Amino acid sequence: MKLRAYILIFLLVFGLTPLVLAVTINLPLVLDRTTLFYQRAYLQNLRADFRDLDQHLASRHEMIRLLSKLPEPGLILGEQGDAEQIDLARARYTEWINQILGDQRDIIQILFVGDDGLERFWLARDARTQAWRPTAAPPQVPSRQFLAAGLELQSGAVMVSRIRIDPMAGADDPRQLMTLSLVSRIGGELAEEPRGVVVMAIDVGGLAQFYRDTLWVNQDGSYLRPGQPASGEPEAFEAFPGLAEIFAQGNLAVWKGRRGRQLLWVPMFLTEDGRPLWVGRAVDPSPIDEFRDALIVRVLTIIFLLVLVVMVLARWIAARAEFFGDQLRGGIGQVLREGRALQFHWRGPREVRELGEQLSTLALNHAEYLQAARAHTRELEKSNRYKSEFLANVSHELRTPLNSILLLSKMLAAESGGLNPAQRRQAQVIHEAGRDLRSMIDHILDISLIEAGHVVVVPEWLRLRPMLEELLELVTPLVAEKTVVLALEMAANTPERIYTDPDKLKQILKNFLANAAKFTERGRITLAAEGVGPGRREVAISVSDTGIGIPPDKQEIIFEAFQQADGSTRRRYGGTGLGLTISRELAQRLGGRIQVESTPGAGACFTLLLPVAASGAVDAETQTHPRPVLTQEEAPARSDAPKVITSPSVASDGGAPRRGWVLIVERDVKTLVALASECSRRDLRVQTAADLDEAIETLQEEGDGCELVLLAAGVSAETTCATLTALLGRSGDPKPAVAVLGEDSAETQLEGCLGAGAIAYLHKPIDPEAFSALLARVLPDRSIPATLGSGSVSPG
Structure with missing residues (x-):
């Protein structure tokens, strides 16, 4: 991103x-x-x-106050006068009630109660004629607590009862389903005057008929329909799911149903039993919905604009x-x-302008320094090239007379040379000095070749024990005149063979042994080998001695060029100080490393750690090739010196880039080296892989241009065919040709792979003629005469 x-x-x-x-x-x-x-x-x-x-x-409060102001309360209550006077007074009172309450249809009963709580006189409105008349049975009587509270009222005061719900009375007379009582005290102004209360019943249900679209529901969910008897069933709970929970909470709430239906439920009144009477009214949600939609649209519009x-x-x-x-x-x-001296002319804040000016100054200084460094580098490269050429020429010119000096001095030092003992000792001195001079020339040539990057690693399988025994035999003359014992120790876990460059390995170990012989006057020099690391993938070859040892502060500088532990001009032991430097560089090119352990006066131990199956050099300048044939000019003057090799596969096209490449998926090193050599001789670039994942990764990284894949057979035919299918499926277009590598016995089992995309089956060991024939089919312009051993190919 x-x-x-x-x-x-x-x-x-x-x-x-x-x-x-x-x-x-x-x-x-x-x-x-x-x-x-x-x-x-x-x-x-x-x-x-x-x-x-x-x-x-x-x-109605004013009405009941009017009713409570009786001129003759004793006659109405029946406590004064005879029966004829009482009946006459009550008849006049009834006539008066019909006159003043004739049109007050909501008042349905009037009851007079004495101070003893007994009903004394009552009037009821006829449901048909609407006339007031006494009835045989007394009307609904309020609770005794309500009557007692009415008796305690002041004159002219009115008290209202809670709503009374009576489904049984409402079944006979719908007016009595939902009623409300008002009470006021009568009489009692004088001590001898009788006292009582007048109770007026009001049909609340009748009044509720005027509130249309309003539902009246008891706490138990039953409807109260004014003017109709009560059913007593929780019909409201069935009609409005969840309404029971709202009633249980006892607070104002909104019931929401499907399709946006909403009702507002309010506990509006309390009944005589203390339970609320709920009133429900439909709520039209369309205005609030329209407002919500408009608000959301407006907010979203503002958000969108923002x-x-x-x-x-x-x-x-x-x-x-x-x-x-x-x-x-x-x-x-x-x-x-x-290295361009750019100018950063930036406009804007002061900080930006100052940054541009500072970068311009930095670019100018860097360009000047880079130009000077490049000029100095060219001078150094030129000087280094002249030095390498000079050292190569000088070493060549010095070797011829030096070899003659060594030969003649050795002949003169022999007893048959005709010289007296003093002269023979002089000849021996000349021979030893000449040998030291030749060793110094070899070391200087080696280090110059390493610095120039002309060292080529040529790995091959090497038997370890015979090589180590041979090295001990070569070092034996160096300790012949000393009381030093040479010993070879090989652990039981030491690998029998390793894959490395034998010449480079011998040169490193010879330097170790030469130093041990030089600095050890008596004691023991041990050459040891053992397998180390997980799975014994490395081999440790060490040379330990009982010599003078190396101080701890000198154990790092001894690997630097022209450095020794004793660097004074009057040191006891001679040498150029290049042996360990050359050994470390060669060890790195072999993929290994050198470790040193030493105690002054107790000896030293140099250990070379190498991979058992090193594939070649580690350094980026080092190239790994099969061992080529050297021309006469390229042959070195001595067998253990680094060799300058020019591979024909590199020089054949004059440095032009190759046109395609071959992928070898194989773990067997011998087969891998043979195929790589043949492909290199045909100017084919080679990439290797150990398994399917690595092969797919190589194809993806290298891109197009893979012309041939040499695939090693798996443990079974199914595995090989699956690997082949996966490999072709992940490669680009055009698909590369694929040949399977395997043993003779597996050819019939792998015939199915030919149908999966393989074009041929190559037997191991690879026959060069069969390989040439395969290349002639796939790459007609790359086939050259083969030089490998025997074998066969089965075409697909």
């Missing part, structure tokens, strides 16, 4: 996150509060409707930052790669 994308995403997140959070947090709150206000408005409307009922009841503004600003800022970054990155890249 580009920097511009990161900046754009950051600015968008930084700019929009607060807005989105604000909307996410506040919008639901606003909608909920708006809905709540809307519901409260409905509640206020409902209460306003029932406020008319309160005003109506207030007018997003557009933020995106435009973010894109502009990101573009400016990317332009600035591209200029900075491109300019710095040109300064570092090309």
Whole structure:
């Protein structure tokens, strides 16, 4: 992802996150509060409707006060006068009631109760004629507590009872289903005056008929239908699922059903049994829904516009930052790669201008330094080339007379040379000095070749024990005149063979043994080998002695060129100080490393750690090739010196890039080396892989151009065919040709692989003629005469 994308995403997140959070947090709150206000408005409307009922009841207060002002309360209560006087007074009172309450249809009963709580006189409105008349049976009597409280009232005071719900009485007379009682005291002004109360019953259900679209429901869920008998069944709970939970909470709530249906339920009144009487009214949610939709659309529109503004600003800022970054990155890249003295003329804030000026100064200084460094490098390369050529020429010129000196001095030092003992000792001195001079020339030539990158590693399988025994025999003359014992120790876990360059390995170990012989006057020199590491994938070859040892502060510098533990001009032991330097460089090219352990006066131990199956050099300048045939000019002057080799496969095309490559999927080193050598001789670039995953990765990394895949057979025919199918499935187009490598006995089992995409089956060991025939089929312009052993090929 580009920097511009990161900046754009950051600015968008930084700019929009607060807005989105604000909307996410506040919008639901606003909608909920708006809905709540809307519901409260409905509640206020409902209460306003029932406020008319309160005003109506207030007018009934005046009516019951009028009824309580009796001129003859003793006659009405039946406590004074005879029966004829009482009946006459009650008849006049009934006539008076019919006159003043004739049109007050909501008042259905009037009851006079004495101070003893007994019903003394009552009137009821006839349901058919609406006339007031006494009845044989007394009407509904309020509770005794209500009557007792009425007796305690002051004169002219009125008390209202709770609503009384009587389904049984309502079944006979619907007017008595839902009633309300008002009580006021009568008489009692004088001590001898009788006292009682007048109770007026009001048909609340009849009044409720005027409130249309309003539901009256008991706490148990049964409907109260004014003017109709009560069913007593929880019909409301069935009609409105979840209403029972609302009634259980006892608070104002909104019931929501399907298709947006809503009802506002309010516990409006309390009944005599203390349970609330619920009133429900439908709520029209369309206005609030329209308001919510309009609000959401408006908010989203504002958010969209703000997003557009933020995106435009973010894109502009990101573009400016990317332009600035591209200029900075491109300019710095040109300064570092090309050494150009660029000028950064930036406009803007003072800090940006100062940064441009500082970068311009830095680019100018870097260009000057780089130009000087390149000139110095060219001079060093030129000087190094002259040095290498000089050393090579001098070593060649010195070897011829030096060899003659060594030969003649050795002949003169012999007893048959005709010289006296003093002269023979002089000849021996000349011979030893000449031998030291030749060793110094060899070391200088070796280090010059290593520095020039002309050392080529030629690995092969090497039997370890015979090589170590041979080295001990070569070192034996160096300790012949000393009391030193040479010993070879090989652990039981030492691998029998290792894959490495034998010449380079011998040269390293000979340097170790030569140093041990030089610095050990008595004691023991041990050459040891053992397998180390997980799975014994490494071999440790060590040379330990009982010589003078190396101080701890000198154990690092001895590997530097021309350095020794004793660096004084009057040191006891001679030498150029190049042996360990050459050994370390060669060990790195073999894929190994050198370790040293030493105690002054107790000897030293040099250990070479090598991989058992090293594939070649580690250094980037080192090339791994099969062992080529050297020309006469390229043959070295001695067998153990590093060799300058020019491979025909590299020089055949004059350095032109090769046109394609071959992938070898094989673990057997011998087969791998043979095939790589044959492909190299045909100017084919070779890539190797140990398994399917590595092969697929190689095909993806190298890209197109793979012309042939040499695939080693698996443990079974199914495994080989599956590997072949997967390999061809992951390769690009065009598909490379595939040949399977295997033993003779497995050819019939792997015939199915030929149908899966393989074109041929090569027997191991690979027959060069069969391999040439395969290349002639796949690559007609690459086939040259083969030089390998025998074998056969089975075409697909």
